[in-house]
Amino acid sequence: MKNKKTLIGLIICIIVLAGVTGLGVVTGTFESVSGAFADIKIDVAVIVKLFCMVFFVLVLEKIIVLVLGIFKNIANRAGTVITISQSLVRYASAIIILCWGLSIIGVNVSTIVTSVGILTLVVGFGAESLIEDVITGLFMVFENQYNVGDIVEVGGFRGTVTNIGIRTTCITDPGGNVKIINNSNMKDILNRSDNSSRAVSTIQVAYDTDIERLEEIIPSMMEQMYESHKDKYKAAPVYLGVAELGDSGVTLKFVVEVSEKDIFSAQRILNRDLLIYFRKNNIEIPFPQLDVHSK
Secondary structure, eight states: OHHHHHHHHHHHHHHHHHHHHHHHHHHTHHHHHHHHTTTOOOSHHHHHHHHHHHHHHHHHHHHHHHHHHHTTTSOHHHHHHHHHHHHHHHHHHHHHHHHHHHHHTTOOHHHHHHHTHHHHHHHHHHTHHHHHHHHHHHHHHHHTOOOTTOEEEETTEEEEEEEEOSSEEEEEOTTSOEEEEEGGGOOSOEETTSSOEEEEEEEEEOTTSOHHHHHHHHHHHHHHHHHHTTTTBSSOOEEEEEEEEOSSSEEEEEEEEEOGGGHHHHHHHHHHHHHHHHHHTTOOOOOOOOOOOOO
16 A cells, blocks of 8 residues: 555656646746756865865764763753754754755756755655654654653553664664654653653462461561662562462562663562562462372
8 A cells, every 4th residue: 555655656757747847847947957067076175175165064963963962961952953953963964965966067056956956855854754754753853752861662662762864763772672653653652761661570479378478578578679770769669568369379469669771670670589589588489289199
């Protein structure tokens, strides 16, 4: 369906372009364009000027990007604005090199822009997705939907936003894999950085465990865990109670408030601590066993 729409759009653009071209030939529109190239002159001096111009613009662009990068890690919001600015600087430098280069070799750029403005409009229809990416990116920045450093989930892919450009957004997962998504495709975003997250752990104890006695010692266990892992836990873990009566044991549920970036590591730490503390207090953790009877 998408390819069909693209093909139809391409055919319409070609038809419109052909009609506009014919109209331009009849009305003499392109005579002014051809006149813009009448003073083209290319020699050694012009080539040197082009080289100096390109070198100057690229070095200036690099300096601006590096200066912006110094302030990139101040805050998530600032990082977002800076990455967008860096992207704009790169696009602007490309446009400046093109226009300045044409003027150096003698092309009347203003005449071309005026004469082929309508053709630019036609090409714009062909670049509909590009325009959509740019506009969507600007709206996302102004609406503060997400920022550089936020942990988001898009289409089942979860990771940290590492770069927001004028056209695309880069998301890096914990494994270092980078997914580049067009801004227009950033839909149904789940921003996991807006609120604190909770790591959850469930652990089983044997049915003959004295639950009342266990619940009396749990608060002190939770405080000891918190003191040992203040770098991961925002508060002491909380015992929620009996979650399930399983086939071989009673399932207890625990949660702890953490930052989204630590949710998986905190869950592993919580599981480990519960296992250690339960064993120290001689609390049996059941596991599947097989009894074999022979005649």
